[in-house]
Amino acid sequence: MGPKTKQLAAIEIKNLSKTFPRKKEKVLDRLNLTIPAKQISFVLGPSGTGKSVLLKHIVGLLRPDEGEIDIFGQKLPYGSTKKLNEMRKHFGVLFQGVALFDNMTVYENVAFPLCAHQRALKKNIVVEMVSETLLSVGLDPSANLEKYPNELSGGMQKRVGLARAIVLKPDIILYDEPTTGLDPVNRQTVEEMILEAKNKLGLTNFVISHDLRAAIALADKIAFIFGGQIVFSGNADEFQQSSHPVIRSFLRAEEIHKKRSEI
Amino acid sequence: MARLTIFVEEVGNIMIFMFRAIYWLIKTPYRPNIFLEHFYFIANKSVFIVTLTAIFTGLVFAIQFYFGFNVINADALVGPASALSLARELAPVFTAVVVTGRAGAAMAAELGTMRVTDQIDAMEVMAINPLQYLVSPRILAGFIALPILSTLFLFIGNIGAYMAGVWLLGIDSSLFYSHLSEFVEIQDILQGLIKAAFFGLMFSTLSTYTGFTTSGGAKAVGASTNRAVVVTLVLILVSDYFLTLGIRFLFYGDS
Numbered sequence: 001m002g003p004k005t006k007q008l009a010a011i012e013i014k015n016l017s018k019t020f021p022r023k024k025e026k027v028l029d030r031l032n033l034t035i036p037a038k039q040i041s042f043v044l045g046p047s048g049t050g051k052s053v054l055l056k057h058i059v060g061l062l063r064p065d066e067g068e069i070d071i072f073g074q075k076l077p078y079g080s081t082k083k084l085n086e087m088r089k090h091f092g093v094l095f096q097g098v099a100l101f102d103n104m105t106v107y108e109n110v111a112f113p114l115c116a117h118q119r120a121l122k123k124n125i126v127v128e129m130v131s132e133t134l135l136s137v138g139l140d141p142s143a144n145l146e147k148y149p150n151e152l153s154g155g156m157q158k159r160v161g162l163a164r165a166i167v168l169k170p171d172i173i174l175y176d177e178p179t180t181g182l183d184p185v186n187r188q189t190v191e192e193m194i195l196e197a198k199n200k201l202g203l204t205n206f207v208i209s210h211d212l213r214a215a216i217a218l219a220d221k222i223a224f225i226f227g228g229q230i231v232f233s234g235n236a237d238e239f240q241q242s243s244h245p246v247i248r249s250f251l252r253a254e255e256i257h258k259k260r261s262e263i
Numbered sequence: 264m265a266r267l268t269i270f271v272e273e274v275g276n277i278m279i280f281m282f283r284a285i286y287w288l289i290k291t292p293y294r295p296n297i298f299l300e301h302f303y304f305i306a307n308k309s310v311f312i313v314t315l316t317a318i319f320t321g322l323v324f325a326i327q328f329y330f331g332f333n334v335i336n337a338d339a340l341v342g343p344a345s346a347l348s349l350a351r352e353l354a355p356v357f358t359a360v361v362v363t364g365r366a367g368a369a370m371a372a373e374l375g376t377m378r379v380t381d382q383i384d385a386m387e388v389m390a391i392n393p394l395q396y397l398v399s400p401r402i403l404a405g406f407i408a409l410p411i412l413s414t415l416f417l418f419i420g421n422i423g424a425y426m427a428g429v430w431l432l433g434i435d436s437s438l439f440y441s442h443l444s445e446f447v448e449i450q451d452i453l454q455g456l457i458k459a460a461f462f463g464l465m466f467s468t469l470s471t472y473t474g475f476t477t478s479g480g481a482k483a484v485g486a487s488t489n490r491a492v493v494v495t496l497v498l499i500l501v502s503d504y505f506l507t508l509g510i511r512f513l514f515y516g517d518s
Contacts, residue, residue: 059388085390093388099381113389116396119292168389 009070010172010204011035011058016067017228018053027053029228030067035221037072037171040198040205042215044239045225046250051208052096054225055176058206059091060084072171092165096177098157100149100164107145110134110163117168133163136201137193155186162193172204173197179211187214194218212254216240224250280394280475281468284402287395298400305366305401305467306408310415316361317416320353321345321423322431329432341432342439343446345424350451352458354416356503358409359462363495367470370401371491374474375484383475398471405467406460413459417452450514458506462499469495 011034018028027050035041045051056062058069060076069076071090077083100109110130114121121129131141137159149157158178165173175194179187191214197203209215215222215236222239224232226246232239240251328341374397377383386393428434473491477483511517 056384061384061387081392088388088390091388093385095381095385097380099385101377101382102380113391116389116391 008037008072009034010037010072011206012070012073013054013058014068014070016054016057016069017065018050018057018062019065026228028057028064031225031229033223033230033233035172035204035206037204038198038202039220040194040207040218041221041223042219043206043208043223043225043230044210044212044215044250046246047210049225050228051210051225052176055093055174055206055208058174059093060088089168090171092162092168092170092173094158094161094165094173094175094178096180098149098161100157100161102149104148105145106134106139106147106149106152106160109149109160110167113164113168129167130163133167134160136166137163137196138189139163153186154182155189158182158186158190159193162197166197166201166203170203172206175205175207175209177209177211178207179209179214187211191218212250213258276476277468277472280398280472281402281464284394284398284468284471287392288399288403290395294396294400297396298403301401301404302408304369305362305404306411309362309365309408309412312361312365313358313412313416314419316357317354317419318423318426320357320416321349321420321425322427324348324353324420325424325427326432329428329434338428338432338434339438339442340446341428341434342424343442345428346421346440346443346447347451349417349420349424350447350455351507352455352503354413354420355409355455355458355462356499358413358416358459359466359499360496362405362409362412362463363466363470363492363499366405367466367495368488368492370467370470371474372484372488374398374471375477375487378475378477379480379484393475398475401471402464402467405463405470407463409463409466410456410459413455417455454507454510454514457510458503461502461506465498465502466495469498 013031013033013035016028016031017026019026031050031054033043043051043054053062057064058076060078063078071087074087076087101112104112107127107130110133111126114126114129127145130145134141134144139156139159144152144156144160149160152160162173178190178194182190194205194207195218198205207215207219216239219236222232222234222236223230224239224242224244224247231244232242232247234242239247242248325341325345328344329338332338332340332344374383377397383393383397386396425436425439428439429436470491473487473494477487479486
């Protein structure tokens with residue numbers, strides 16, 4: 001057997017710290033995390049522990065007080081909007097509330113980043129690309145192109161959001177609480193969508209969530225955030241065996257919730 | 264002292280926001296269609312409400328001037344006095360008030376909703392500058408639309424004044440505007456246009472700033488919309504005083 005090759009990191013977070021002036025407490029405290037490429041990684045944690053803040057740092061919406069983030073080995077350049085925008089082409093983001101532009105149709109939403117960055121594209125090419133992308137996330141373009149977001153179900157909105165996120169062919173998809181607030185059917189839809197993004201499209205999937213069930217079912221890697229730090233990092237089995245008290249109580253609460261649901 | 268510091272800081276933030284939006288106006292990519300969309304929304308969709316307000320303003324002011332001038336047998340001054348007050352003050356101020364209530368509130372609410380539902384963040388993550396895409400065209404549209412609407416207000420307001428003076432109060436039609444050229448000069452029209460452009464810049468900047476910096480949920484959108492309208496209306500009236508002094512100094516060398 002040859003020497004074990006080091007797995008390529010899509011995102012590497014080093015000593016990331018953030019304090020908001022008004023709250024005066026550290027939301028992120030020298031946080032370290034490595035997200036492997038082309039896998040599904042979940043960051044789990046109770047509400048209010050800095051998961052969304054972490055995601056906003058990765059995509060450059062927030063600037064850290066200390067530390068750095070490397071994307072495929074390149075440092076995220078917070079100081080230069082132009083360079084940051086170049087780096088952002090690696091990302092597609094599916095926000096918690098999907099953040100579709102509600103005054104635009106499905107077509108306009110998905111075409112938006114395309115038209116903004118490739119202004120020379122002819123309309124028939126854009127329509128073709130949008131239709132292909134919608135098909136790749138399991139949506140029928142002919143039935144949905146002209147619909148507005150408020151005419152779609154929660155699951156369909158998530159699919160349109162994913163289509164918009166991947167239309168520029170990024171390498172990494174970041175999901176902010178993708179299954180929160182969805183019914184079981186739509187939850188299943190979103191979970192399948194994440195798996196397809198990994199298996200069919202070969203993307204790196206970074207999910208922040210408190211949905212333990214989805215994490216155990218989908219994740220290649222689970223990290224647990226608490227007190228602004230990553231207190232656990234490993235696979236689903238290791239996570240379930242973890243002796244960390246906060247993880248234990250998190251798992252216990254999920255177990256109780258599951259039993260209640262079965263009753 | 265703390266309140267003063269917050270006030271100064273906020274004014275500074277608004278100025279920086281405005282200058283950044285203007286800076287992004289001159290940078291590529293240009294998006295004329297988006298500008299036209301907002302211009303249509305601010306200007307064209309305000310035509311009816313501006314016309315309605317203008318006609319009644321003209322009617323009321325002509326009646327009030329008539330009751331004043333009639334005492335000294337100076338009915339012929341009703342037309343010029345109405346035209347003068349419309350040109351210098353009423354057209355720009357009332358147009359700004361009406362457009363702030365209609366378009367300013369809508370702009371603040373729309374941007375506020377986009378902010379709290381992460382649509383602005385989504386745009387930024389797509390490497391599209393939200394300030395350039397959402398704010399700059401709205402500010403330019405407000406700046407250009409207000410003088411045009413104010414001119415419409417001036418025209419319709421004078422028609423209203425004529426209707427009240429001639430048809431309602433029986434002033435001789437040949438007398439109504441006979442002294443107009445002695446009272447109303449081109450500077451008066453220009454004064455109104457300068458004020459309208461300033462108010463256009465102010466209402467669009469304040470509305471977009473308030474919407475853009477909204478934080479919280481749906482309640483925060485309502486609060487920021489309310490704040491945008493109230494602050495703009497107060498500032499229109501306050502700044503009108505200082506603009507009047509400044510413009511008099513500019514045109515006539517006194518204040």
